Every structure is written in C-alpha cells, then in structure tokens.
Amino acid sequence: MSERRPFPGDYLNEAGLNRQFVFNLHDLPADIVDKLAPQAGERQLILFGHGGRRLWECVQASGITSEHPIDDYSIRTVERWFAEQLPGQRYRILFPSNQPIGLQALGKLAGWHHPSPIMVGVDREWGSWYAYRAVVMADTDFAPSLAEEARSPCPTCAPQPCVAACPANALKDGQFDLDACSRYRLRPESPCAHGCLARQACPVGRQHRYEDAQIRHSYSRSLAVIRQYYG
Structure with a gap:
C-alpha cells in the first residue's frame, strides 16, 4: 500500500x-x-x-x-x-x-x-x-487526522465567570434558558444585542477573541433570526 x-x-x-x-x-x-x-x-x-x-x-x-x-x-x-x-x-x-x-x-x-x-x-x-x-x-488520499485529546476546560472552572456575567440569568441552575437569552437581547439598548457578555467573560482562549466588528457581524445575524421568531 x-x-x-x-x-x-x-x-x-x-x-x-x-x-x-x-x-x-x-x-x-x-x-x-x-x-x-x-x-x-x-x-x-x-x-x-x-x-x-x-x-x-x-x-x-x-x-x-x-x-x-x-x-x-x-x-x-x-x-x-x-x-x-x-x-x-x-x-x-x-x-x-x-x-x-x-x-x-x-x-x-x-x-x-x-x-x-x-x-x-x-x-x-x-x-x-x-x-x-x-x-x-x-476523492483525496490524505493521511487521516488524529483527534485532539484535550478535555473541556469548563468542569474545572470553579468561578464560572460566564454564568455570573449573563445579565439575563439565562445560565443559572446549569441549564441554558434560550427564551430568557433571546428576550433579553430584544430589549431596547440591550448590551447583549450584538455580542454575548457571558462568552466574552470566559477566560479560556481570551487572547484569540474576535474583533468587535466580527462579533457584531455574527450576532447581528442571530439577532435578525430572533426578531423573526418573536415577531
């Protein structure tokens, strides 16, 4: 072979x-x-x-x-x-x-x-x-990649700054409340309309954070979907 x-x-x-x-x-x-x-x-x-x-x-x-x-x-x-x-x-x-x-x-x-x-x-x-x-x-014949073995950093993140940073309380009790998140993003002048404060509070990989323009671009698209859903 x-x-x-x-x-x-x-x-x-x-x-x-x-x-x-x-x-x-x-x-x-x-x-x-x-x-x-x-x-x-x-x-x-x-x-x-x-x-x-x-x-x-x-x-x-x-x-x-x-x-x-x-x-x-x-x-x-x-x-x-x-x-x-x-x-x-x-x-x-x-x-x-x-x-x-x-x-x-x-x-x-x-x-x-x-x-x-x-x-x-x-x-x-x-x-x-x-x-x-x-x-x-x-129809390529590349050597297959080896899966990365790193585990999630979340279980050992005792402070959970993402949970604390969510103004909609959408992450409480270990369950993500999509409805609470979406409705908070729809509020007038919502700080979460064009970016997730919880996501930005995560300390892991912070040096790789997207530029503000990219964050706004991505979240503007999801906000448009939310507006359509909630009428």
Whole structure:
C-alpha cells in the first residue's frame, strides 16, 4: 500500500482557515455517513474551520461585500486551494449550504468541540473563539487526522465567570434558558444585542477573541433570526 500524502495546509493557514481535519469516510459512524450520502469515488471528508482573528482579517482584505461574506470567502478559499494544490481532484462542498450538516458531531469526533454553559463549543486552546467554516467530500488520499485529546476546560472552572456575567440569568441552575437569552437581547439598548457578555467573560482562549466588528457581524445575524421568531 502506498504511503498517504500529508495534508498541505500552509495556504489555508495563511488564508485564515487554520483548522483542518481529515476523516476517512469508512471510519465515520454509519449514521453520519448515511446523512452525507457519499457519491462514487468519494473517500474522505475534510472539515475546515478557523480559530482567532486571522479569518476575519482576510475576509476584510478580500473586499467581499455580500450578505454572507465569511461563507463566501470560505467557499472561494477552498475552491482556490483545490485548484492550486490539488488540480484534478474531485470534491464537493457540503457546507456552507442549505444542506443540514452535523457540525458539532464532526467537531466532537475531531476533538474540537466540548460543551460549555453558554451552549457554544469550547476547547483549551481557542476557548470559544473558533468556528466551522466548510465541509468537503473528496476523492483525496490524505493521511487521516488524529483527534485532539484535550478535555473541556469548563468542569474545572470553579468561578464560572460566564454564568455570573449573563445579565439575563439565562445560565443559572446549569441549564441554558434560550427564551430568557433571546428576550433579553430584544430589549431596547440591550448590551447583549450584538455580542454575548457571558462568552466574552470566559477566560479560556481570551487572547484569540474576535474583533468587535466580527462579533457584531455574527450576532447581528442571530439577532435578525430572533426578531423573526418573536415577531
């Protein structure tokens, strides 16, 4: 059997998609594979993510002014990476799209995602300042990635500053109250309208905190959804 080639991630790292994970399809749980509906020749799933501020800097430098600039930039970057690094390889972008993808399930398998009181994934290096940006099915033959073994930092965080910082008391009693959170964000002049105070109070990975503009961009999108739901 020929040796599998290493993953060429330098371009992606520079472009802000600095988290990558390669799964062999036959190693994934059957329920996940069934939902992915692999096509003939597809052997691997590649999960692309980002941690920290670099991606937003690249999005701003790209000049993209669409409604979803991060998604559009991520797609453009993945397409360029395949064209330049892997010419001739077949691939299919499953996310971003309207197709439901279990991103957190994939994140757990990669060792990226650990639950937190604020209902956002967290890990010891990046804290909550990371996200999933693309999922690709491909006929590649990379060496599969090894899952990160780090555990959640939350159980040993005795002060729980995230819980104390939530003005809506949406994190009390160890349960996240989505309704309380949403209604508080809808209040006039709410300090949580365009950013989560609880998330920003978390000490883990604080050095990777997003720029204010990126935080406002992301939370403005979720606020729009809340407004539609509550009428």
